[in-house]
Amino acid sequence: MVLALSLCLLLSSLNPATDVIAKDAPNDDGNEIILTWARSDNPTVISYRVLRQTEGEAKWDTVGVAGRLASRFADDEVQNGIRYHYKVLAVSETETAESAISEYAVSSPQWFDLDRLSALIGTIIFTCLIVFFINRAKRHAEKLFIRRIAGLDAVEEALGRATEMGRGILYVPGLSSIDDVATIASMNILGEVAKKTAKFGTPLIVPLRDPIVYTVAREVVRESYTTAGRADSFNQDMVFYVTDQQFAFAAAVDGIMTREKPATNFFIGMFWAESLILAETGASTGAIQIAGTDAVSQLPFFITACDYTLIGEELYAASAYLSREPLLLGAIKGQDYSKLLILAFIIIGTILALAAGLPVQDIF
Amino acid sequence: MIVLVLGIFGAAAFIIPHPIVKGIDGTMRNDVLRIITAFSLVLGVGSIIQHHLIKVRRKAEHWPFSYVTLIALVASAIIGLFGGIDPASPGILPTHIGGFSFHMQTLYENVMVPLAATMFALLAFFMASAAYRAFRARNLEATLLLIAAFILMLGAVPLGRMLIRPLPDFAEWILTVPNTAAKRGIMFGIGLGSIATSLKIILGIERGWLGGGGK
Amino acid sequence: MKFWDRLLRIDRRWLYAIIWLVVMIPLLFPFKIKPMAMPPVTRLFNYIDTMPEDKTLVISVDYTPDIQPELHPMCIALLRHAFANHRKVGLLTLQVMGLGLGEAAIRQVTEEFNSRATTHEDSIINGEDYVYWGWTTPIITILLGMGERITNVFPVDYYGHRTDSLPIMAQLKNYDDIGIVVSIAGSSIPISWVNFANTQFGVPIGCGATAVSAADYYPYLNSGQFTGMMAGMKGAAEYEQLVADKFDELGIRWELRRKGTEAMSSQTAAHIAIMIFIIIGNIAFFITRRRKK
Numbered sequence: 005m006v007l008a009l010s011l012c013l014l015l016s017s018l019n020p021a022t023d024v025i026a027k028d029a030p031n032d033d034g035n036e037i038i039l040t041w042a043r044s045d046n047p048t049v050i051s052y053r054v055l056r057q058t059e060g061e062a063k064w065d066t067v068g069v070a071g072r073l074a075s076r077f078a079d080d081e082v083q084n085g086i087r088y089h090y091k092v093l094a095v096s097e098t099e100t101a102e103s104a105i106s107e108y109a110v111s112s113p114q115w116f117d118l119d120r121l122s123a124l125i126g127t128i129i130f131t132c133l134i135v136f137f138i139n140r141a142k143r144h145a146e147k148l149f150i151r152r153i154a155g156l157d158a159v160e161e162a163l164g165r166a167t168e169m170g171r172g173i174l175y176v177p178g179l180s181s182i183d184d185v186a187t188i189a190s191m192n193i194l195g196e197v198a199k200k201t202a203k204f205g206t207p208l209i210v211p212l213r214d215p216i217v218y219t220v221a222r223e224v225v226r227e228s229y230t231t232a233g234r235a236d237s238f239n240q241d242m243v244f245y246v247t248d249q250q251f252a253f254a255a256a257v258d259g260i261m262t263r264e265k266p267a268t269n270f271f272i273g274m275f276w277a278e279s280l281i282l283a284e285t286g287a288s289t290g291a292i293q294i295a296g297t298d299a300v301s302q303l304p305f306f307i308t309a310c311d312y313t314l315i316g317e318e319l320y321a322a323s324a325y326l327s328r329e330p331l332l333l334g335a336i337k338g339q340d341y342s343k344l345l346i347l348a349f350i351i352i353g354t355i356l357a358l359a360a361g362l363p364v365q366d367i368f
Numbered sequence: 369m370i371v372l373v374l375g376i377f378g379a380a381a382f383i384i385p386h387p388i389v390k391g392i393d394g395t396m397r398n399d400v401l402r403i404i405t406a407f408s409l410v411l412g413v414g415s416i417i418q419h420h421l422i423k424v425r426r427k428a429e430h431w432p433f434s435y436v437t438l439i440a441l442v443a444s445a446i447i448g449l450f451g452g453i454d455p456a457s458p459g460i461l462p463t464h465i466g467g468f469s470f471h472m473q474t475l476y477e478n479v480m481v482p483l484a485a486t487m488f489a490l491l492a493f494f495m496a497s498a499a500y501r502a503f504r505a506r507n508l509e510a511t512l513l514l515i516a517a518f519i520l521m522l523g524a525v526p527l528g529r530m531l532i533r534p535l536p537d538f539a540e541w542i543l544t545v546p547n548t549a550a551k552r553g554i555m556f557g558i559g560l561g562s563i564a565t566s567l568k569i570i571l572g573i574e575r576g577w578l579g580g581g582g583k
Numbered sequence: 584m585k586f587w588d589r590l591l592r593i594d595r596r597w598l599y600a601i602i603w604l605v606v607m608i609p610l611l612f613p614f615k616i617k618p619m620a621m622p623p624v625t626r627l628f629n630y631i632d633t634m635p636e637d638k639t640l641v642i643s644v645d646y647t648p649d650i651q652p653e654l655h656p657m658c659i660a661l662l663r664h665a666f667a668n669h670r671k672v673g674l675l676t677l678q679v680m681g682l683g684l685g686e687a688a689i690r691q692v693t694e695e696f697n698s699r700a701t702t703h704e705d706s707i708i709n710g711e712d713y714v715y716w717g718w719t720t721p722i723i724t725i726l727l728g729m730g731e732r733i734t735n736v737f738p739v740d741y742y743g744h745r746t747d748s749l750p751i752m753a754q755l756k757n758y759d760d761i762g763i764v765v766s767i768a769g770s771s772i773p774i775s776w777v778n779f780a781n782t783q784f785g786v787p788i789g790c791g792a793t794a795v796s797a798a799d800y801y802p803y804l805n806s807g808q809f810t811g812m813m814a815g816m817k818g819a820a821e822y823e824q825l826v827a828d829k830f831d832e833l834g835i836r837w838e839l840r841r842k843g844t845e846a847m848s849s850q851t852a853a854h855i856a857i858m859i860f861i862i863i864g865n866i867a868f869f870i871t872r873r874r875k876k
Contacts (some may be wrong), residue, residue: 031385032385033385033386033387033390034386034387113385113386113387114385114386115384115385115386116383116384116385117382117383117384117385120382120383123382123383124383127379127563130560130563130564130567131567134564134567135571138573185561185562185565185566188565188569189565192574212412215405215408215409215411215412216404216405216408218408218411218412218415219408219411219412222415240418241418241419241422243415244415244416244418244419245411245412245413245415245416246416247416249480249484250484251483251484251487251488252480252483252484252487254487255483255487263429263430277488277491278487280491280494280495280498281487281490281491281494283498284494284497284498285494287498287501288497298558298561298562300551300554300555300558303554305498308498308499308502308503309494309498309502315554316554316555316557316558316561317554317557317558317560317561319561320561320562320564320565321561323574331573332568332573332574335564335567335568335573336564338564339560339561339564342560343556343557343560346556346560
């Protein structure tokens with residue numbers, strides 16, 4: 005038997021895969037073992053077959069096939085806590101060659117994803133900075149400086165103009181869902197705008213595309229009217245759902261702008277291709293337009309067609325700017341210092357990479 | 369409190385791959401969100417019906433259009449629910465008269481698609497008018513923007529290469545180098561801004577979105 | 584001088600009318616323009632062209648009918664390229680509204696090839712040369728699941744066949760058997776492909792994007808997360824040109840419609856018109872400003 009096997013091996017021209025290593029897949033929720041091997045140097049190999057044996061059992065199961073260029077296989081059909089070992093079969097058109105058997109490996113779920121350590125450290129530093137500046141803001145509120153944002157200064161003027169003209173204000177909080185930070189930021193601004201329309205008695209129109217955003221927006225406006233002491237002026241019909249179809253929504257808003265001719269249009273939140281359709285129609289009705297989005301590709305359209313545009317993070321800063329709430333302003337300060345830190349890291353990293361050819365990228 | 373717990377849990381699930389945490393996170397993201405969306409859709413449809421019924425009742429300006437919306441809403445709901453999707457999978461309602469079918473798929477292909485494409489096509493006209501109206505070399509920044517836009521527009525059509533051979537490559541360079549650099553700058557700001565906003569919400573500093581007006 | 588004042592305040596409907604004419608006339612009477620491929624398109628083409636024979640090209644039809652004119656020619660060009668090159672193709676869609684578009688594209692291209700085929704080898708056969716998995720949801724489950732076993736994610740194909748019974752699927756188990764995934768979309772779905780399929784499984788990703796959203800994707804292109812990209816109608820026309828050159832090289836002399844290229848004359852005219860608008864607008868602006876001074 006041994007002789008026959010040795011003869012077979014001698015006759016076989018196919019070299020097997022070597023260095024077969026089985027390891028628990030790192031940073032995962034378990035049930036996965038990663039198998040790696042050094043490929044056979046034989047050009048006739050067409051694929052590798054991965055075989056697995058459970059400890060205490062005699063039979064080998066084929067768990068998968070990998071292409072001839074593969075040297076890695078993830079076996080995700082294993083159970084946690086059970087010991088398995090593997091071998092890899094190099095397959096050519098006519099023959100196969102078996103590798104040595106790997107050491108035993110056991111899969112287990114991890115409690116911490118080490119790959120995301122840099123993200124965690126970054127978030128912790130960032131959180132500390134923000135909390136620090138929020139606390140400082142509580143003590144020295146008067147010292148906080150925030151640069152002028154023309155678009156937000158214009159809010160008051162725009163509302164005043166609408167009131168003088170006896171026309172309404174249109175507020176479109178983007179087309180995204182509530183889990184988009186831009187939408188949440190837009191809700192914060194809507195709250196401030198609604199307080200002012202409540203104060204001046206200006207009609208407010210808020211058409212919406214997402215049903216969840218609709219329910220949130222309705223509550224925001226209702227609360228703002230109550231806070232402004234004008235709960236009686238709040239009308240259910242101010243905030244309404246239109247459709248979830250992107251261009252049907254754009255058509256509806258265009259219709260509202262051409263029929264109702266609001267004096268001011270706010271387009272604040274997440275927008276896609278409809279941004280220019282909305283902004284140009286609004287411009288043709290002669291309205292003052294204030295836009296704000298973190299959709300970088302839509303910014304040029306808003307900048308071109310609107311009177312004022314909040315660019316990227318200005319959108320998030322808006323509620324702090326409008327409400328002048330020290331705690332919110334403190335958070336912005338923290339944000340700025342974090343940006344400074346990132347900038348410093350980029351410069352240091354670039355210098356290191358250029359000067360020493362260090363693999364800086366690998367750290368992150 | 370709910371926001372605080374769920375917010376921290378959501379952030380934790382990003383770094384904890386353990387099945388217990390992953391499982392709960394998955395249920396929250398998929399099942400719970402789906403249920404909430406379904407219920408809020410009912411509220412949304414209620415809102416649109418109410419909005420247009422009020423217009424009809426008050427005979428507000430252009431009120432007949434509200435009838436169009438309401439009829440379209442009801443008709444498409446009935447066809448969608450009972451009329452089947454296409455001739456291959458008919459529903460309980462007959463959705464064709466002779467060779468004329470008005471299945472959901474037919475309506476979609478012949479009403480929705482052309483209407484949406486028309487709205488999208490309007491962009492060409494609006495781009496032209498916006499460019500004419502607002503693209504002025506008022507100051508240095510605007511002039512630079514104008515020149516960059518010019519190069520890109522010319523580089524984006526085959527004519528650009530015919531006129532000046534390296535122009536499309538230069539246009540590509542503008543897109544890949546200065547444009548990407550500026551964009552990354554904005555994206556850093558957006559990234560930090562969104563973490564800060566999330567943090568403010570989780571910590572309960574920002575409550576404007578709940579109607580609390582920041583306090 | 585009044586002329587320039589009037590020009591500055593021109594009724595925008597005149598501009599709309601001019602644009603309409605400028606777009607329509609070249610569509611009806613196109614002038615010939617030969618697109619020259621830019622590096623992102625060439626990279627995508629070359630990658631697919633030199634992909635190992637046992638690898639499949641996967642096209643993710645992630646666009647919707649409203650942006651069909653811009654993106655559909657990309658899908659057609661990719662299919663023609665793959666079939667002319669004897670590469671197998673898998674199609675899927677992550678947008679339910681793309682379902683019909685994927686079917687239309689594969690039907691058109693298989694008809695083009697099969698109507699001219701003389702041997703079994705030249706024919707394009709469903710289940711052997713291509714598979715249309717159709718649509719399912721949610722996106723993350725699909726993108727991750729395909730890394731394990733595609734037949735688990737799509738147990739039946741678009742036409743109702745069991746996928747594990749299709750001959751093509753015997754060699755197409757998961758991402759390891761896929762040469763590249765090209766996601767054609769107007770939304771951010773290509774980024775999802777990068778996040779899950781490329782980052783987690785290392786499968787190369789190509790992208791077809793609308794001209795508007797293409798600018799968003801350059802960082803991914805620079806970092807190599809996208810192997811290549813077709814941007815807008817121009818990208819489609821460039822890919823069509825590369826495929827046409829490939830057809831010439833293979834000795835295939837078919838007169839096939841190239842809708843991306845056809846639209847190029849219209850797009851060129853529109854771009855020139857807009858540039859003229861800007862020039863006139865600026866001349867009028869400067870003349871009236873100087874006069875006011």
